[in-house]
Structures are given as C-alpha cells and as structure tokens.
Amino acid sequence: MIAREQRRPDVVRRRRNFVIARRFVEPDRLVFLDESGAKTNMTRRYGRAPVGERCNFYTVHGHWKTTTMVSAIRRTGVIAPATLLLDGPMNAATFLGYVERCLSPALRPGEIVVMDNLGSHKAAGVEKSIERAGAS
Template sequence: MVCQRQPLCGLRPFGHWRTQTFIAGLRCHGLTAPWIVDAPLNSRIFETWIDTQLAPTLSPGDVVILDNVGFHKSEKAEQLVRATDAWLLFLPPHSPDLNPHRNGVLKAQGALTKASRQKLRCDNPCARRYHRSLLCH
C-alpha cells in the first residue's frame, strides 16, 4: 500500500495547540470562579484570577486551600484573599491525597479525552495504522 500524505482531521481547542489553563475554586457544592486562560499559569495570571474571579465569591471566614506551587505563594494573592476576611491554608509538600481537586481534574480530563476520540475522523488508512491509540471510525 502506498500512503499519501493527508491531513488527520480532529478537534483542536480554540483552533490551536497552545497551552490553555483552566482554573477554578472547588467548594463542597461545586466549582466557583471558573476561568480559562490562553497561556500557562503564572503569578500575574493567578493574581488576576484571585482579584477578578475568586475574591468576589469569597465570604468572611472562607478558607482558600492551595498546594505549594511557587505562584500560589504570592504576597499580592494573599493580600487579595485576606481583604475579603478569608484566609489561606497551604497543603503540606507533596500531598496528592489531600488535594481534592485532583480527582475532579482527572475526571474532566478523561471525559474530554473520551469526547475528542469519539469525534475524531481517521479516513486515512495509514493514519489508522500508525495511530492505534486513537479511536477511529
């Protein structure tokens, strides 16, 4: 069989493959302050999210639990949270079992992966042969 180069059709988020970050707060009753950023997360973006999205949803006495990634330890972010009379609590280093949002993230990633595979079209037999990990119709 002679394989000709043909594009492999599939879904791409927002039409590109750049990094996108979804950030949200997790409460007992669900997500709060969801936000999608078309860039990897850093201190400036995190502080903007706290200021514009999370802080307006906080009530006095709320606890914001964070892991130990460097930009979570921003002084500005701490000031923004404390200005709402909420407070910060950092998880111990390397504590995936205490990080409840991780399970939610894994479930969401699994659902998105499953949905994208179901909609993927593999018309090219060469693509099917070399991309066995993809679910092809």
Template sequence: MISLSGTNWAIAIKNTVVASEQQREDVAIAREQWQAWQKTCDLSKRLFLDETGVSTAMIRRYGRALGGARCQDAAPAGHWQTMTFIAGLRADRLTAPSA
C-alpha cells in the same frame, strides 16, 4: 531474590518512601497540630484550588503494528495550543473558574 509465591510477594516488591523530615521532632509536632486542626475547621469556609490543562501536542508516542509494518499516526504540524483551567472548589459549589 524475591519470592513470587505466597503472601510475601506483595510485601517484597512494594517500597513506600516517606519524607525523612517527618522523623524530626518539630515536624512531627506540627503534623499533629495540623491533623488536630483539620478535625475542627469549618469546611464551608474552605476553598480548594484545582488546575488542569490540555495541549494539542499530546499525541501517542508509542504504538503497535504487525511484524515488519511501521506504526504511523498523525499530529498537528506545529500549531500546538495549550489551555489551562483553574477553578475553586467549595463544599457546596464550584467558584472562580478562570481559563
């Protein structure tokens, strides 16, 4: 039984899961090397890719209404569109936008 009083409450219900591969020796060595390299890399030469998107099919699936009343909403009738945007982020600018 979980106690909801005192400071043990947050510890009792939080479950942090990590990949079991992190316990392997070869993976641990590779992670240490990667972390050491990160401290010396030149961020001005790095490019981070980001992807985001939106769809007109994204509608609310749940709602609230007064007791006995039906919750209604409107959505496009099958004319759904999807837009994806990919961009490259550098330390000093945004580059390579593509839709």
C-alpha cells in the same frame, strides 16, 4: 516512592498539627482551588492495532498551544465566578489577577482557601487579596 522530606522533623510536626487542626474546621468553610493545563502536543506514546499491522497516527509537530483552567470549589459545588479558562500558561501575575477579579469577590467571610504550593500561588498580593475578602 515517597519524598524523603516527608520524614524531616519539621514536616512531621507540621503534618501532625494540620491533622489535629482540621478536626475543628467546619467543612462548609473550605474552598479548594486547583489548576490544570493541557498542551496540543500531549499525544499518546502507545496505541493498539490489529495483530500484524502497525499503529499509525498523526500529531502536532513544532508549534503547540497551552490552555490552563483554574477553578475553586466548595462543598456545595463549583464557584462559577471563580473559574477561568486561560489561553496560555499561568504565571504569578495572571494568578494574582484571577484571585483579585474572580476568586476574592466570590469568597464568603470566614472561608478557608486551600491550594497547593505552586510558585504562582505564592505571588505577592495573593494572600492579602484573599484576606481582604474576609477569608484566609
């Protein structure tokens, strides 16, 4: 299934421009940022058991814990100072703090930070903090 928005003329034009522009970007300038989360209530819904036996397992019920990990990587590997393990979910204020204290100091002038369009990534101050480090 493909999102219908991908066929809009403005999206098609932006994608075409991106494909053209990326030909001129040196791979060593790229820094990719992503986050991932896990909850203690993430359990399997299906399992296996011997024929004729029921598959039983126990899981957390009620209160659960969320853990978030955010990190940045360049062609040469993970940017160690730019990795954060957070006890809880990521929000705009936390992400801005991560960018200011962890990511920006590890960036080199001229690097290009690539991230998805998660709402917290669009927080006020994120782009400026990256630009102050000489990156974009």
